[in-house]
Amino acid sequence: xxxxxxxxxxxxxxxxxxxxxxxxxxxxxxxxxxxxxxxxxxxxxxxxxxxxxxxxxxxxxxxxxxxxxxxxxxxxxxxxxxxxxxxxxxxxxxxxxxxxxxxxxxxxxxxxxxxxxxxxxxxxxxxxxxxxxxxxxxxxxxxxxxxxxxxxxxxxxxxxxxxxxxxxxxxxxxxxxxxxxxxxxxxxxxxxxxxxxxxxxxxxxxxxxxxxxxxxxxxxxxxxxxxxxxxxxxxxxxxxxxxxxxxxxxxxxxxxxxxxxxxxxxxxxxxxxxxxxxxxxxx
Amino acid sequence: xxxxxxxxxxxxxxxxxxxxxxxxxxxxxxxxxxxxxxxxxxxxxxxxxxxxxxxxxxxxxxxxxxxxxxxxxxxxxxxxxxxxxxxxxxxxxxxxxxxxxxxxxxxxxxxxxxxxxxxxxxxxxxxxxxxxxxxxxxxxxxxxxxxxxxxxxxxxxxxxxxxxxxxxxxxxxxxxxxxxxxxxxxxxxxxxxxxxxxxxxxxxxxxxxxxxxxxxxxxxxxxxxxxxxxxxxxxxxxxxxxxxxxxxxxxxxxxxxxxxxxxxxxxxxxxxxxxxxxxxxxxxxxxxxxxxxxxxxxxxxxxxxxxxxxxxxxxxxxx
Numbered sequence: 001x002x003x004x005x006x007x008x009x010x011x012x013x014x015x016x017x018x019x020x021x022x023x024x025x026x027x028x029x030x031x032x033x034x035x036x037x038x039x040x041x042x043x044x045x046x047x048x049x050x051x052x053x054x055x056x057x058x059x060x061x062x063x064x065x066x067x068x069x070x071x072x073x074x075x076x077x078x079x080x081x082x083x084x085x086x087x088x089x090x091x092x093x094x095x096x097x098x099x100x101x102x103x104x105x106x107x108x109x110x111x112x113x114x115x116x117x118x119x120x121x122x123x124x125x126x127x128x129x130x131x132x133x134x135x136x137x138x139x140x141x142x143x144x145x146x147x148x149x150x151x152x153x154x155x156x157x158x159x160x161x162x163x164x165x166x167x168x169x170x171x172x173x174x175x176x177x178x179x180x181x182x183x184x185x186x187x188x189x190x191x192x193x194x195x196x197x198x199x200x201x202x203x204x205x206x207x208x209x210x211x212x213x214x215x216x217x218x219x220x221x222x223x224x225x226x227x228x229x230x231x232x233x234x235x236x237x238x239x240x241x242x243x244x245x246x247x248x249x250x251x252x253x254x255x256x257x258x259x260x261x262x263x264x265x266x267x268x269x270x271x272x273x274x275x276x277x278x279x280x281x282x283x
Numbered sequence: 284x285x286x287x288x289x290x291x292x293x294x295x296x297x298x299x300x301x302x303x304x305x306x307x308x309x310x311x312x313x314x315x316x317x318x319x320x321x322x323x324x325x326x327x328x329x330x331x332x333x334x335x336x337x338x339x340x341x342x343x344x345x346x347x348x349x350x351x352x353x354x355x356x357x358x359x360x361x362x363x364x365x366x367x368x369x370x371x372x373x374x375x376x377x378x379x380x381x382x383x384x385x386x387x388x389x390x391x392x393x394x395x396x397x398x399x400x401x402x403x404x405x406x407x408x409x410x411x412x413x414x415x416x417x418x419x420x421x422x423x424x425x426x427x428x429x430x431x432x433x434x435x436x437x438x439x440x441x442x443x444x445x446x447x448x449x450x451x452x453x454x455x456x457x458x459x460x461x462x463x464x465x466x467x468x469x470x471x472x473x474x475x476x477x478x479x480x481x482x483x484x485x486x487x488x489x490x491x492x493x494x495x496x497x498x499x500x501x502x503x504x505x506x507x508x509x510x511x512x513x514x515x516x517x518x519x520x521x522x523x524x525x526x527x528x529x530x531x532x533x534x535x536x537x538x539x540x541x542x543x544x545x546x547x548x549x550x551x552x553x554x555x556x557x558x559x560x561x562x563x564x565x566x567x568x569x570x571x572x573x574x575x576x577x578x579x580x581x582x583x584x585x586x587x588x589x590x591x592x593x594x595x596x597x598x599x600x601x602x
Contacts, residue, residue, distance in 0.1 A: 120310070235408050239528075
């Protein structure tokens with residue numbers, strides 16, 4: 001009898017769990033689904049009936065309106081791609097190098113340097129925005145993509161993650177063996193250490209890419225020239241008055257800007273989620 | 284004592300040079316620059332020359348006396364609290380469900396992928412999407428709410444302070460609970476399974492196991508979540524900025540948006556914005572220090588363990 005009750009209560013709680021999880025999943029998908037569907041519907045249809053789970057046939061006319069309003073998704077896409085790729089490569093490479101320096105070499109300031117990195121980790125980047133802008137303005141680097149890429153070389157959180165990974169997975173015998181074979185220190189890092197770090201690099205690269213792709217604050221203060229706009233700035237333009245009445249095109253613009261991320265996410269979701277988990281237990 | 288005749292320690296310094304240089308140029312210098320600007324009269328589009336003020340704290344005083352700034356601090360705190368509490372609660376509930384051996388929830392992988400999804404999409408897109416979803420009078424949310432009978436007539440959510448603030452907090456909650464959940468699940472996976480086995484043998488129920496074993500073991504991870512969420516929450520920019528531009532009546536004006544507006548839209552008051560940045564920096568610093576203190580005080584054991592680990596690492600890499 002006790003067994004029986006137990007089974008009933010377990011089934012009951014399982015039903016509740018599935019209902020809640022399915023509800024939450026729908027909550028996650030629905031806004032994006034509405035966005036994609038409304039991207040193919042005319043403004044009139046949307047005003048008549050704001051929710052539709054099926055597409056309509058106004059994709060092309062929305063597209064034309066969108067392009068007519070100086071929205072150039074291709075420029076935004078290319079700029080965002082350059083910035084995100086550049087920043088990701090810088091962050092991943094130099095963070096690995098710094099972490100390797102902390103793990104593999106014994107030097108006097110090593111402990112102090114690591115503590116320093118932990119402190120830098122706590123500094124919120126945004127509060128330096130005014131000084132950063134003034135600095136870039138002085139050296140004529142506003143409307144350049146460099147200030148969006150180069151600061152990524154100093155990525156304290158990633159150095160911390162890479163250090164944890166190296167501590168767990170690097171045996172110094174490999175480094176010694178390479179030395180005996182006559183490999184220079186720098187060559188050893190590039191040819192032997194980097195391949196060892198591949199799994200850590202992969203997860204951190206995904207995060208860095210997405211974070212840079214989504215960055216709005218720095219591009220918004222630096223870039224004023226249309227040809228340098230990144231995707232999030234393009235999106236922020238959709239907020240402007242010129243699109244107020246063209247709901248269909250606004251939805252289409254939003255859909256276009258998030259499409260690359262959806263594709264990346266569904267291709268890599270397994271790794272992304274594993275990466276979040278790895279990043280979370282770093283304490 | 285060096286093991287080999289060649290001294291490699293200089294490479295430790297050499298390999299850190301790019302990091303240090305980039306930090307000095309792109310982080311430290313701008314922060315100091317910002318701090319200095321806070322004491323000057325720098326304002327106006329395209330200006331770079333400045334003079335120090337006779338009263339060095341004038342900008343700080345005027346920012347602290349600015350009702351919008353005070354309001355923005357309150358909003359930031361409010362929005363963070365009303366999104367963080369349900370966020371951590373739901374994340375904990377889901378963690379308890381997904382890690383419960385006896386329940387063995389099917390399709391966990393798919394649920395995790397779905398719940399984490401909002402986190403990956405550009406916040407700017409999400410802000411404008413929700414602005415359209417809650418528009419007045421005809422929008423998906425109004426349409427559904429009227430159809431389902433929650434309200435009689437379409438509501439203008441975006442014109443009322445509390446609904447606007449609530450929606451911003453909801454977006455934050457919706458974007459982040461999946462990520463918090465995955466971090467917590469990973470934390471639970473890190474707890475030694477023998478603890479759970481022992482509890483099961485002693486006949487602990489699922490709820491007892493969760494509150495007596497899972498939660499206490501998760502303390503470090505919970506504090507980590509708290510700190511990262513707090514730093515992120517105090518800097519929240521994209522969503523309030525693009526959702527309603529800080530409106531209605533400054534109800535969704537956050538400190539970052541306030542700083543941005545002072546410096547880059549219209550008035551170009553770089554000095555005031557710099558002063559506000561420094562005040563925000565100070566607040567974040569103090570709050571982080573408090574949280575760290577709480578963490579350190581009660582985790583003496585953890586520290587001992589870390590020391591042991593350090594000793595072990597030192598043995599592994601003898602000098």
